[in-house]
Amino acid sequence: MIAEGHITGPAWRKSSYSGGGGGSGHDDCVEVAPNNPLVVLIRDSKRPGGPTLSPPRPAWAAFIAELKQTSA
Structure with a gap:
C-alpha cells in the first residue's frame, strides 16, 4: 500500500515559448x-x-524527436 503523502498529481508545465496574452x-x-x-x-x-x-512515453519521445529534426 502507498502512503497518502507519496501520491502526487500531474506536474503540468508549459513551453517557455508560450505567452501571457497581449497579442x-x-x-x-x-x-x-x-x-x-x-x-x-x-x-x-x-x-x-x-x-x-x-500517449505512451516512447510515442511522445518519437514525436518530440521528429519536431526537433524538422525545426532544425
Whole structure:
C-alpha cells in the first residue's frame, strides 16, 4: 500500500515559448505532465479541467524527436 503523502498529481508545465496574452501569437498552448512513468499527459492550457491525451512515453519521445529534426 502507498502512503497518502507519496501520491502526487500531474506536474503540468508549459513551453517557455508560450505567452501571457497581449497579442504575442503564442496564447494557444498545450501543457504536458511528464512525471508518469508510462504515459505523458497533454492538455489544453485554456481548458485545464478538460480532456487530456495520454500517449505512451516512447510515442511522445518519437514525436518530440521528429519536431526537433524538422525545426532544425
